[in-house]
Amino acid sequence: MKPYIRPMPATWWLKRTPYLIFMLRELTAVFVGAYAVIFLVMIRRLNEGQAAYESFMASLRSPLAILFHVVALMFAVFHTVTWFHLTPKAMAVRIGEERVKPAMLIVPNYLAWAAISAIVAWFILG
Amino acid sequence: MANSTAESTMRLEVFRYEPDKAAEPRFQTYEVPFRKDWVVLDALNHIKDQSDGSLSFRWSCRMGVCGSCGMMINGVPKLSCAAFLRDYYPNTIRVEPLSHFPVLRDLVFQLDPFLDKLKSVQPWIIRREGEKPVSEGEYLQTPAQHARFKDFSMCINCMLCYAACPVVGMEPHFLGPAAIALAQRYNLDSRDEGRDQRQETVASHDGIWQCTFIGECSAVCPKHVDPAGAIQQAKVESTIDWFKEVLWPFGGRKS
DSSP: OOOBOOOOOTTGGGSSHHHHHHHHHHHHHHHHHHHHHHHHHHHHHHHHOHHHHHHHHHHTTSHHHHHHHHHHHHHHHHHHHHHHHHHHHHOOOEETTEEOOHHHHHHHHHHHHHHHHHHHHHHHHO | OTTTTTTOEEEEEEEEOOTTTOSSOEEEEEEEEOOTTOBHHHHHHHHHHHTOTTOOOOOSOSSSSSOOOEEEETTEEEETTSOBGGGTTTSOEEEEEOTTSOEEETTEEOOHHHHHHHHHTOOSOOOTTOOOOGGGOOOOOOHHHHHHHHGGGGOOOOOHHHHHOHHHHHOTTOOOHHHHHHHHHHHTOTTOOOHHHHHHHHTSTTTGGGOOOOOHHHHHOTTOOOHHHHHHHHHHHHHHHHIIIIISTTOSOOO
């Protein structure tokens, strides 16, 4: 008797919403990576002198650059939030017999995010 | 509506694979009575009894304990004894064998790939020096020690998590959710000393590192085992092992 092996279609991730959300989460890495590259380029321009740095900053004000940043920000936020919410899965913190409530592990992530964002904002804007 | 339910019917589109008749599978549509208290398994048994005795499927307890009746129901892995017709009525229900397993006949698939993986993690208590004789009494465990692994011990080997995992579909050698959850169940057991032995399989190329944390294994688990959590926790522990072994000056594994 020959068992039948069903093929796995390349579009498997379009078949169910949870798979699509997973693929979007994986895609966020591209945008997070792009942020890092832009930051490295910025440092390089800064190193090349004031004129190079200012022309780079001006290029960031183009509509295309702004559009990219809006999309990238959305993906970065999605990346951050999804991973925050997965923290309790990877960390089984127990007090006695009881497992610590998931919110107790998720909320500190948000608090740390807010605190670090505030410090960064204070550096840049302050 | 209440009095019409007895006469109303529902359609089931069932995956048929009959290797003695055709090399390719097909879908066959059956009409079954719609009863509010019927589950998909009841409908399949009705078909087998009343209209088509050739339809093959596995089942046993019909109360969500034995783990034999897992099927893809409208593309989602479910125990067919726990999937009520009323949740799909009046739409057609598509019934297929659990994904990623080789199909033997109709809804019956090959269990060997899963059973081999399960055996490879040695899901039993291992004592380095062998078990102590009964006369010395039992290995005691506190409720807190028991609580550490209790959730992972609820697995009924229904294989829904394998059908939900796209990594299993793409990498047939991947150890998979249930086997790793059960490895973790024994690793966390205070009476067990077998983690080092299990690590050779669990932390291997085909083990935890194949997992991309899609998380659907936990979402479909009828017993709330949370294999995705087990795998991520095993990853954290394996990473700590690596740090201890490679970076810590007085390294080496502690056990």
